Amino acid sequence: MSTSSRLYKDAIYEQFGRIGKALASPLRLELLDLLCQGPRNVETIAREVGHSVANTSHHLHILLRARLLKTENRGVFVWYGLSDNEVCDFFRALRGLAESRLAEIEQVTREYYSARELMEPVDREELLERVDQGQVTVLDVRPFEEFQAGHIAGAISIPISELKQRLAELPRDREIVAYCRGPYCLMSVDAVDVLRANGFYATRLKDGVPDWRAGGYEVVTEGKPS
Numbered sequence: 001m002s003t004s005s006r007l008y009k010d011a012i013y014e015q016f017g018r019i020g021k022a023l024a025s026p027l028r029l030e031l032l033d034l035l036c037q038g039p040r041n042v043e044t045i046a047r048e049v050g051h052s053v054a055n056t057s058h059h060l061h062i063l064l065r066a067r068l069l070k071t072e073n074r075g076v077f078v079w080y081g082l083s084d085n086e087v088c089d090f091f092r093a094l095r096g097l098a099e100s101r102l103a104e105i106e107q108v109t110r111e112y113y114s115a116r117e118l119m120e121p122v123d124r125e126e127l128l129e130r131v132d133q134g135q136v137t138v139l140d141v142r143p144f145e146e147f148q149a150g151h152i153a154g155a156i157s158i159p160i161s162e163l164k165q166r167l168a169e170l171p172r173d174r175e176i177v178a179y180c181r182g183p184y185c186l187m188s189v190d191a192v193d194v195l196r197a198n199g200f201y202a203t204r205l206k207d208g209v210p211d212w213r214a215g216g217y218e219v220v221t222e223g224k225p226s
Contacts, residue, residue, distance in 0.1 A: 001082065022066035027051065028059050029091070030070065036088040036210045037142065037181055038149030039072065039081030088210050109184075121206035122177050124215060130175070137171055138205075139178045141191045150209045153218040160187040163194050175201045182208030 001009075023029060030049055040048075046056035060080050063069045069089050072079045082088055099105050122130075130136040131154060138155040140147050147157040158166050160180075170176060176195055180187035188204040193200035213219045 017064050019068070022062055022068060023094070025059065025062075025075075028063055029094075031056075031059060031063060032082070032087065032091045033182065033184075035069070035082050036091060037146040038126065039079045039207070040079040043077075045080065052118050061178060077103055089214065092214060113189075116140075121204050123193050124125050124205075124212065124217060127177055127205055128217075130177070131147065134174075136175045136177050137184075139170070139176050139191065140180075141187045146181075146209075150213070150219045150221045150223060152209065152212055153220050155179070160191055160194075163191055167195075167198055170195075170200065173201060175203065177203055177205050179205035180208060182206075182211060 023032075031045065034045065034048055041175070042053055042057050042060060045060070046053045049056060058159045060069065064071065064080070067083055069080050070083045072081065097119065127136065131138065136154055140151050140155040141163065142157075142158040143159050143161075144157055147155075151157070158169065158171075178188040178191040178195070180191075183206045185208060192202045192204050207215075209219055
């Protein structure tokens with residue numbers, strides 16, 4: 001290989017490495033997963049991931065420098081979002097690769113859900129069939145701004161933080177299927193616990209909105225299906 005060819009290859013793989021370095025942090029992976037739900041400001045992001053604003057901002061800037069995020073000024077706040085949907089697709093692909101290669105993921109997940117004595121989650125096709133038959137109420141328990149950014153068609157929004165106070169809004173004669181951000185989001189798990197403790201028949205959907213959209217199913221954004 002000529003010197004010029006070697007320099008070219010080194011330069012190309014160095015750029016690839018920028019993405020790898022940006023993702024070499026559990027927190028930054030969680031940030032990408034969170035921002036797949038929609039953009040938000042750093043204070044909200046820090047609260048969601050349980051870190052200080054300063055630490056969260058530091059990790060967001062690493063993702064920003066790798067061109068995985070973009071920012072937008074909204075009044076006095078800076079909002080962070082994914083640079084485009086391709087980033088979320090990449091995160092989902094990475095998640096799928098980890099699930100297929102790392103048995104520890106299945107083990108940790110199985111142990112957690114076994115301890116909660118939860119039933120197996122509903123899959124997409126099964127949920128659509130039940131919705132068409134009028135058998136279920138689909139409940140989105142994410143924060144309302146995430147619901148506005150995109151939700152499963154026909155879902156109703158009751159954030160997990162408000163669920164106990166708004167149980168009267170839910171029908172007791174139908175199954176309730178709760179969903180949140182994806183397979184490792186625990187808000188739907190907590191929702192099922194609350195619902196069952198109050199006499200509802202409730203299960204959860206494993207998928208989040210990014211998974212639903214990637215599967216070609218209808219997602220409603222600000223009142224408009226996509």
